[in-house]
Amino acid sequence: MVENYEVEHSNQTDQMLQEVNDALENGMFIQVRRMLEDMESEDIAYLLEASPPKIRLILWQLTYPEKQGEILEELSEDVKDGIMVRMQPEQLAAATEGMDTDDVAYLLRSLPNEVSRDVLAQMDAQDRARVEQALAYPEGTAGGIMNTDVVTIRSDVTVDVVLRYLRMKGELPKATDALYVVDENSHLIGSLSLSTLMTTQLDTKVMDIMEDSHEAIFVNMNDSKVANLFERRNWVSAPVVDKQHQLVGRITIDDVVDIIREDAEHSMMSMAGLDDEEDTFAPAFKSARGRSIWLSVNILAALTAASVLNLFENTLEQMADIAILMTIVPSMGGVAGNQTVALVIRGLALGHIRHSNTRWLVIKEASVGLFNGIFWACIIGSVIIFWKGNWMLGSIIAAAMLTNLVVASIVGVTVPILLKKMKIDPALAGGMALTITTDIVGLSVFLGLATIFLI
Amino acid sequence: MVENYEVEHSNQTDQMLQEVNDALENGMFIQVRRMLEDMESEDIAYLLEASPPKIRLILWQLTYPEKQGEILEELSEDVKDGIMVRMQPEQLAAATEGMDTDDVAYLLRSLPNEVSRDVLAQMDAQDRARVEQALAYPEGTAGGIMNTDVVTIRSDVTVDVVLRYLRMKGELPKATDALYVVDENSHLIGSLSLSTLMTTQLDTKVMDIMEDSHEAIFVNMNDSKVANLFERRNWVSAPVVDKQHQLVGRITIDDVVDIIREDAEHSMMSMAGLDDEEDTFAPAFKSARGRSIWLSVNILAALTAASVLNLFENTLEQMADIAILMTIVPSMGGVAGNQTVALVIRGLALGHIRHSNTRWLVIKEASVGLFNGIFWACIIGSVIIFWKGNWMLGSIIAAAMLTNLVVASIVGVTVPILLKKMKIDPALAGGMALTITTDIVGLSVFLGLATIFLI
Incomplete structure (x- = not known):
């Protein structure tokens, strides 16, 4: 690994991308397919973004279906739309398996209504229910970017109990940096960071170490405001509550980073009279019209x-x-x-x-x-x-x-x-x-x- | 708390800021001082950013010295400079206490050389050594934004040992989502996320659950490249290594978010012919010159x-x-x-x-x-x-x-x-x-x- 790091940085990803490009140009599709298998979804997304439409479609066809959901999540609006219009509802439904609920909802929002209904029909009942719930929150609000996979605990248990509960659970949702403390009616009453949890004596009660002032995000809050709050407070994740202050979900920094980037780009692109989701490699006629x-x-x-x-x-x-x-x-x-x-x-x-x-x-x-x-x-x-x-x-x-x-x-x-x-x-x-x-x-x-x- | 959440969002912060503004306008300085005492540093920073220069200086004088370091960290270049030129070296040295090393280095970089030397001289020996080390990395590189407060573990110990070690430590550096696994020569060999640590049986060895493929960041990597990597990989923190692949520090998402924002703003402001750090509320003559x-x-x-x-x-x-x-x-x-x-x-x-x-x-x-x-x-x-x-x-x-x-x-x-x-x-x-x-x-x-x- 060491020799990979030169002072004038050239990282692994860039190299990998170059290799894929070279192989594509030489028509070595089988080799490209094997390379794509080894690549992270987000690198494939990056490769797609940086490719002209024709190459993009070839690459997409060489991608393993199991990865397609994760890749779609990472793509920008225009690029994603260009790919999704060519997919069948059952392919789309398959791709959404294992994706975060908020991301599936986001995908479906960009599809025509009837296609979106077909995709929902192809999903299993539990997933469909979750996605439909997420779709109920308007786009551009905290509800639209939150996940419902929240780990909650009660305030009267000890650290030892919490730790044993977590080991039993076996896995935590991504970017979990804190557990949320709720009362019997699901009202949010505090949060307990994993750091605190790990550095406290086992017999301590949650109520004695939890932070009870966590500024919760209201589910209808504008997502740019959410991003500003995350930025100001240096949060990694934050709880979302409804009008009754009941915990309904959790927003994580990865979705917020996308919003910060989009908001900042929006100003620049709009001032130049461009749609901020305009695909750099869109076909010329489509760009001209836009x-x-x-x-x-x-x-x-x-x-x-x-x-x-x-x-x-x-x-x-x-x-x-x-x-x-x-x-x-x-x-x-x-x-x-x-x-x-x-x-x-x-x-x-x-x-x-x-x-x-x-x-x-x-x-x-x-x-x-x-x-x-x-x-x-x-x-x-x-x-x-x-x-x-x-x-x-x-x-x-x-x-x-x-x-x-x-x-x-x-x-x-x-x-x-x-x-x-x-x-x-x-x-x-x-x-x-x-x-x-x-x-x-x-x-x-x-x-x-x-x-x-x-x- | 419930009534605070309206559909047309008006959050606690905005209200607080309005109250401070009103009190200031009525000359109620003692009340303002009390309000500032209760406010989070990042809210005070926000208030300063959003105030004309005269109000800004009044507010700064009413701020408790213990908070000044944290506030300075959050301010944008131009606003920070405007405040720092009016501070004495000993005041600055006091303000840096408890700040992250990378942030202190960042502050000192923006001061004239002799002032920066005076501030360093006022710090205690250990802090000075750390800051001087951070100053050795060029601005705009991974080294310039990394922290050296990394928790490392060995691969041959069990989860139970790690958990006991952490409880003994009593506190983890901010935004710690993973511990880094190193060999006896400080070479990075893997990482162990807190989630994994918490959800694994106590007798499991670190080497069996650590992720050994963590793409490390080279200390000389350009900070915009670092930001792109964080964005693509959805990291919360990442290890930084030197040429020998020895672990030298850790970059956290909060610093990366600032870079993403700055890079995106830079394009917009530069295209309009503005310095991207131009303070919105700078004095007119200074703005005109810029x-x-x-x-x-x-x-x-x-x-x-x-x-x-x-x-x-x-x-x-x-x-x-x-x-x-x-x-x-x-x-x-x-x-x-x-x-x-x-x-x-x-x-x-x-x-x-x-x-x-x-x-x-x-x-x-x-x-x-x-x-x-x-x-x-x-x-x-x-x-x-x-x-x-x-x-x-x-x-x-x-x-x-x-x-x-x-x-x-x-x-x-x-x-x-x-x-x-x-x-x-x-x-x-x-x-x-x-x-x-x-x-x-x-x-x-x-x-x-x-x-x-x-x-």
Whole structure:
């Protein structure tokens, strides 16, 4: 094993993936099948994600059915859908065996209703009941990502009894770092970490060592909030309760990590006008279609800007320099405003921006806009005076720059906050709203002043 | 507790924060101090992050010194720095007591060298030695985020012996989900999860139940790679080894979650031209300065575009419609290209884009550009013919649109990959390089064709 570790890291997985790729390219399918047999499900998932669709289907067909459930769990939405549409209900039902209930529910949610019903019909009664219960919780809530495999204990037993009970059980659910203490009506009254359990004398009672303040997660809590709580509290797992404070399940860090990653990616992808589950290796035509909404909005924005320019046709006709310089101010407004938008979107996602500090933030960003505005107005004014030798033109572009940067900052901070209040995704709509505003304000102020003072 | 849980979630933390805010605004400092005493360190950290600088300093002064270390651990770079510059070395040394070694090292790294030396001098000898050892590992590697508090066991002892040893120890390091099995020379030979330990008969030997295939992390591995591995393997903690495969430490999921969040945020913030550690509530002047690099690059880009336009002064003078319409093509190219850039940056960050599939991806994105180009060329061509009643002008803008969307796609996919190869951050430079290219290509093609066919 030792020689595997080089300073410029190249780990086992990467090597394995390369070997599979090489074997595939040489058409050595039997060898690939044998390699896939030895690989961990999550590595196969990774390999599928990183492969073009054709290769992906070949690989999938070479995968052993017993592993398919675990692999599906690890795949991102788009890739998973592409594979599942080609599977039969009985194949899907077989794949779900041994999967976590929450993950099966998650899989079924992404299938068309009738297929999902067929798959459920193929499952055994107990599994079906559990999955149907999980499906009852809405997507995007704690209930949707929780598992029901919770180990509970009573508060009046001793450590020795608990340990003997666990040895009798023989196995603990994955990522179990604590047992939950409940009363006779299943109300959550505390938790006992495995560490504490292992380091305490055998005759100690659970009630004397349990932590009774475990902040439980309500089953309807938004999953991004759950993720923020996990992150802040450094939890590995946490209990989920219903309105009556009865224990209904348990959320584990592996599902939370996925949400943290997805939420963070969502902002980035949405700001660029992409669906955050877009498969990097989707077929070109499908990708093109997925991206056209954003381009439609943008062409409307661009045509609006053109119709603003149309109002100034006369001015543009009389002075070519105005046309030459008119793109500078909107461009700077767009960049400065988008910096503010990105900052605010992150602040909203992390929950840092609240009612009490919004006013402070607006004033601060407006000041940033003012500082930047003054600075860049001086720079661009001087450059234009030097380049075009026209004092008035330099002053006009400087004034337009100052105005637009201040407007960009104010719009950049207020629009995402307002969108969020209106329950519209700020990452999706914020940047576009900003760009349209800065384009129109930038062009109007520059051309308006030019028309008044130069024509 | 029950009434605390509403369907439209408002959890204890949020309420607590609101109360502290209200008390602060009313100047009730003694009450605030009492509230802070009751709060968890991570909630105080959250409160600090979400407060403007002035409030932040008041809160910090009201915080009990014993909690300050834990709070500092949870803060983001910029906020932490703002607080630490106002602390004395002895205060800092006191705050680090009880903190994880890796976190102390992380804190010290962000201090100026002489201050860091002063703080080390104030620590007790044992702590200092540990921290100095941690400081020896470069930032951004597994060594930089690992802890040295590892519980090791031998393979030839029984479960009963291990359990008695743990009870004697009395406490386990945080997030311990497994004990590591080493030989007499500290070589890692396996791991034993607490779950297995608890559910196995007492007379079983460790060697019979340990997992010997634990994929260890090499101490020099890049921390983003570590995060990817944790995510893929659903680990809670993992052992770190040196070149000789000797166990040197342990990485826990809480530090990994921070890296996942930071890496994902980094892409978003960098693409918008922001430092990813920029404090949302930094003073305006500091923020303005931090954002000026990106604006400098953009003004150069805008001036370059203006100088391209300058070449077509004659054309612009003769036909105002060209000036009116010339911003449409660059704008669409920018949006389409940035969609590709965002997709590729995510693919690179997740490790999905590799040498073997790069060619496929370039062809795919070029095809997306071609499909989009044909579609939007038809749309814009028709709109312009209808609006301006000029067939030639419509055809020219359509041709420019097609060219620019194809170029945008190809540049959007190749530039980030090339930048990554050149070890330049694609998230930081990719979008800007794209925008400059699409502006210049869009303007040149449209104005060039217009000059040839219309003037």
